[in-house]
Amino acid sequence: MNYGRDVGGLAPDSLIFLQRFHSGEANMSDIPIRPEVRAFEPYTAGLSIDEIREKYHLDRVVKMASNENPLGVSPVVRRVIAERAGLAFRYPQAGNPKLSAALGARHGVSADRIVAGNGSDEIIDLLFRVCATPGVHNAVAFRPCFGLYPTQSALCGVELRRADLNPDMSFPWERLLSLVDASTALVFVTTPDNPSGRAASRQELADLAARLPASCLLVIDEAYMDFTDDPHACSLLSDMRDGAPLADRVAVLRTFSKLFGLAGLRLGYGILPPDIADYMRRVRLPFSVNLLAEEAALAALGDETFRAKTLEVTRAGRAMLGRELAALGCRVYPSQSNFIMFEPPEAVDSARLFEDLLRRGFILRPLGGYGLPRHLRVSVGTAEENEGLVAALGELLRSAA
Numbered sequence: 297m298n299y300g301r302d303v304g305g306l307a308p309d310s311l312i313f314l315q316r317f318h319s320g321e322a323n324m325s326d327i328p329i330r331p332e333v334r335a336f337e338p339y340t341a342g343l344s345i346d347e348i349r350e351k352y353h354l355d356r357v358v359k360m361a362s363n364e365n366p367l368g369v370s371p372v373v374r375r376v377i378a379e380r381a382g383l384a385f386r387y388p389q390a391g392n393p394k395l396s397a398a399l400g401a402r403h404g405v406s407a408d409r410i411v412a413g414n415g416s417d418e419i420i421d422l423l424f425r426v427c428a429t430p431g432v433h434n435a436v437a438f439r440p441c442f443g444l445y446p447t448q449s450a451l452c453g454v455e456l457r458r459a460d461l462n463p464d465m466s467f468p469w470e471r472l473l474s475l476v477d478a479s480t481a482l483v484f485v486t487t488p489d490n491p492s493g494r495a496a497s498r499q500e501l502a503d504l505a506a507r508l509p510a511s512c513l514l515v516i517d518e519a520y521m522d523f524t525d526d527p528h529a530c531s532l533l534s535d536m537r538d539g540a541p542l543a544d545r546v547a548v549l550r551t552f553s554k555l556f557g558l559a560g561l562r563l564g565y566g567i568l569p570p571d572i573a574d575y576m577r578r579v580r581l582p583f584s585v586n587l588l589a590e591e592a593a594l595a596a597l598g599d600e601t602f603r604a605k606t607l608e609v610t611r612a613g614r615a616m617l618g619r620e621l622a623a624l625g626c627r628v629y630p631s632q633s634n635f636i637m638f639e640p641p642e643a644v645d646s647a648r649l650f651e652d653l654l655r656r657g658f659i660l661r662p663l664g665g666y667g668l669p670r671h672l673r674v675s676v677g678t679a680e681e682n683e684g685l686v687a688a689l690g691e692l693l694r695s696a697a
């Protein structure tokens with residue numbers, strides 16, 4: 297069953313066929329299930345620490361699979377969450393106006409262009425539902441790309457067209473543009489990219505935006521932008537001030553899950569053209585950003601110490617891992633993010649290496665789901681975690697050689 301992707305491209309007749317085809321499966325009720333749902337291939341998340349600890353009887357497991365902050369939750373934010381815990385019986389204020397105002401001020405845009413969501417995942421989902429009509433519009437992204445673009449386009453019944461990245465994971469802009477037509481509602485670019493870690497330049501993004509039809513929204517997923525050596529040279533955000541031409545045609549996505557260490561609280565946001573932001577606020581579920589997440593985010597935005605420490609640990613760890621992986625004979629892809637993608641030496645079986653690392657308590661991310669069966673992705677950890685991983689990899693690769 298592999299037609300979960302791009303299902304929106306199928307004619308209605310084929311969808312009815314698929315529906316019938318599946319009606320033979322066991323334990324099916326007579327309740328109708330949408331064909332997009334039957335064919336849906338769920339997002340694969342990284343393995344959890346508890347799972348691996350139990351399976352391999354380990355005391356300590358280091359998760360380097362989901363690009364979380366290795367420093368955990370900032371002490372300042374921890375205190376605020378504890379102080380506000382007693383407010384958890386209240387509904388949050390609808391529309392999170394305090395948070396939108398703080399984020400608007402942070403990015404120099406008006407608050408009415410900010411929409412916060414239950415992770416930036418929710419904003420991605422809303423973009424499909426607000427902008428793309430099933431069976432009419434299409435969306436365009438690279439391949440491989442972040443897993444949520446294919447899942448949410450499939451669920452919404454919107455065709456997703458994919459342009460293969462170059463073998464070195466650089467961005468083939470012409471190939472992307474060749475898929476865009478008058479029915480393209482959304483074009484997704486992740487920069488720095490996941491899973492490669494590569495960042496586009498601000499000029500490349502400005503050129504792309506200029507060449508897209510005015511009927512198409514360029515969505516730039518900047519989940520990892522803060523980790524780049526020079527965000528100003530990589531982000532289009534400063535060209536998106538209120539009233540600037542790009543402010544009506546480009547959306548930027550950011551998240552509190554990575555730099556701010558709040559993945560478990562679920563909070564992300566979009567900086568959007570004002571009309572799209574307005575429609576999104578109308579249609580989204582009213583309280584998807586919970587009260588403690590909003591309080592935590594406001595505290596995190598003011599916590600410059602934690603932010604600086606995270607950047608320092610990430611950049612130093614990225615340099616160290618890149619150097620050491622290359623020294624062990626791995627092919628390392630240049631990363632501007634808080635993770636590194638690499639291929640083990642030719643002679644080594646990647647799946648086996650991944651398993652052997654699990655056995656030693658290190659969870660990495662295998663990239664078979666991204667169509668890269670030989671590649672692994674490792675999130676930058678603390679200095680101690682990085683050193684532990686390099687030591688384990690060293691032993692495994694030397695014994696494989």
Ligand SMILES: *Cc1c(COP(=O)(O)O)cnc(C)c1O
Nearest residue numbers: 415416417442490519551553564
């Ligand atoms: C982690 C990540 C996000 C953030 O997701 P949240 O829902 O905010 O946790 C968004 N885009 C990409 C490419 C990511 O890797």
